[in-house]
Amino acid sequence: MRNGEPAVAVDGLVKRFGELEAVRGVELQVAAGEIFGFLGPNGAGKSTTINMLCTLLRPTSGSARVAGHDVVSERDDVRRNIGLVFQDPTLDNYLTGEQNLRFHAELYGVPRALVPERMRQVLEMVGLWDRRGDRVEIYSGGMKRRLEIARGLLHSPRVLFLDEPTVGLDPQTRSSIWDYIRRLKDAEEITIFMTTHYMDEAEFCDRIAIMDQGTIVALDTPEALKAGVGKDRVQIHTDDDGAAIEALRDRFGLEAKVAEGAVTFAVPSGEAFVPRLFAELGVPIRSVSVSRPSLDDVFMSFTGSTIRDAEGSANDWMRMAARGRR
Amino acid sequence: MGTPAPAEAGSVVRVQVPERSVRHDLRVVKIVLHRELIRFWHDKMRIVSTLVQPVLWLLVMGTGLSNLMASGGPSGEIDLKTFIFPGVCAMSVMFTAMFSAGSIVWDREFGFLREMLVAPVSRSAIVVGKCVGGATVATLQGLLIVMLAGLAGVPYDPLLLLEMIGIMFLGAFALTGFGVIMAARIKTMQSFFALMQMAMMPMMFLSGALYPLSGLPTWLSVLTRINPLTYAVDPLRQVVFAHLDVSAELERTFNPGVTWNGWVVPVWLELLIIVALGPILTAVAIWEFRRGD
Ligand SMILES: Nc1ncnc2c1ncn2[C@@H]1O[C@H](COP(=O)(O)OP(=O)(O)OP(=O)(O)O)[C@@H](O)[C@H]1O
Ligand SMILES: [Mg+2]
DSSP: OOTTOOSEEEEEEEEEETTEEEEEEEEEEEOTTOEEEEEOOTTSSHHHHHHHHTTSSOOSEEEEEETTEETTTTHHHHHHHEEEEOSSOOOOTTSBHHHHHHHHHHHTTOOGGGHHHHHHHHHHHTTOGGGTTSBGGGSOHHHHHHHHHHHHHTTOOSEEEEESTTTTOOHHHHHHHHHHHHHHHHHHOOEEEEEESOHHHHTTSSEEEEEETTEEEEEEOHHHHHHHHOOEEEEEEESOHHHHHHHIIIIIOOOOEEETTEEEEEESSHHHHHHHHHHHOOSOEEEEEEEOOOHHHHHHHHHSSOHHHHHOHHHHHHHHHHHHHO | OOSOOSSOOSOOOOOOOOOOOHHHHHHHHHHHHHHHHHHHHHOHHHHHHHHHHHHIIIIIIHHHHHHHHHHSSSOTTOOHHHHHHHHHHHHHHHHHHHHHHHHHHHHHHTSHHHHHHTSSSOHHHHHHHHHHHHHHHHHHHHHHHHGGGGGGTOOOOHHHHHHHHHHHHHHHHHHHHHHHHHHTTOOSHHHHHHHHHHHHHHHHHTTTSSSOOSSOOHHHHHHHHHOTTHHHHHHHHHHHHHTSOOOHHHHHHHOOOOEETTEEOOHHHHHHHHHHHHHHHHHHHHHHHHHTO
8 A cells, every 4th residue: 555556456456256246346436535436226246346355255356455565375464454234234233332442442452442442533533432331232233333433433544434324314314424524534534335226326436337247347536427428318207208208209209208207318418408498398387497417317327227216215214123123 | 645544543553464363363263252152141041041940940840850759760869850850950061062163154144153163263263262161151051050959959169069060061061062063053043043943852852861870671772872962861870979978778779880891981981072072073073074175
């Protein structure tokens, strides 16, 4: 990682589970100090990739270096330099928050003299200092997640992996977790590699990779990705949506569908298109809105479905219920 | 640095994770052991429920069968409760040791094992910590049973107490190792308990915990002699009987020792078997964890 070496460098990484090829030749580099986002539908291979990067899974082929060390031949060096928050919780519910952190400190051999101060620092950062003496059993889902983040940071890792750190949390907790993540970057000289399902969160990343069926289909800054789509999203409210969709297809050659209660379609330079639309559609229009492409549109253009369709919010709830059981 | 966040006033304490060392490994052993103790202490329900079964054996079975003996066999001044007391201690140590080993399956199911496996520590430190932890917890549980000695007509003698604790710890260490070997591959708590049941019942009934091992038919005799638990139960009984005042005839009936083809196996050899078994089983457990890595 010294002299400009990337924090994460992945080269032709492949993971096969029997017949299934979960990760198929991933290439990417993450610079030191970056917040790098991994975006993709369920089963895209995000967690599998992270597990290989953090030495828990052996790659079938290809190689990866994390914090300047090879994930197969220098596992211990990698482990010493990374922090992890897994997709599924890995706390000991019988221990208190403080005991969980103390266990971690001993496990990583954090010098004894530094433990109390460092522990206070990370617990204050996630706002759990006052609750440190409570057993994790009685923490809320969001508190557990924050405790896991604090634990992942305890040994000052150079690269922090976060596998869906905010799934199933309420918007307020999500935004506070993002506060910590951004503050972290200022305070700790750390590289953050994370996966997420939330488009609005992906916007916070310096760069994002969109993964689908084991391969990376796009990788750039959120702005560049959005600019690359090149189309605006137009939504119209009409008296007869069916007729409007038909007219759009027949007269303009546009594929439209009903989304969020409005007829929705994409065109290059949407504002210039609106006058033509009113003149030629032949179906009365009650209102119209034009928006710049969002990451949702980016996702759609690369994977052929919106991330909501691909996931469904019901899915989050299922997972949250699964999390709650633990 | 950017704008300082309100939460961290002073400078950030940066930690440098050290290279692996023996000292670090010892810290890991210690913290894994410590966690085992915290959980044992926290789980009062488990302490009580693991007490119920031995007490049933001791008070109900022991008393019930004593009547049978009184009406026929060579009873005299000895009680059957006294006879099965060492066996009951060994049984409860076995149950607790296996249960502790089973917490590895629990940790896998509930994720905590990953926290341990992704840390820069040797697998051996984790497994050794687990085995020593399981052995300590099981010995503590055994100590609770030893406290019931009075109920079984066994004297409270500090020396006897120390001897029993020592033997129980050695046995518990080997048993936890055995449990960890099984737990290394099992994915769910249910299948672990099923497996435990399958292993523990025969071990218990073939160990001499509940009946003397003399004058058995050959097949049963052979099975009891290859059961490792036999060599933990017999020394316990030997030390208990050493503190009793019984006639030679009763001693022969109730405390015949373990024989190999007529040769009485000395206690030191029995203990040697148990002492050797601990590290061997632990080594196999470590090997299993390394292999899955
Ligand atoms: N241990 C395993 N054995 C067999 N198949 C596996 C294993 N782990 C993952 N897979 C498969 O690999 C594929 C990718 O899974 P992965 O968990 O990486 O997806 P993901 O992108 O993290 O999805 P999600 O958003 O749901 O977390 C899936 O089809 C999954 O079933
Ligand atoms: Mg995942």
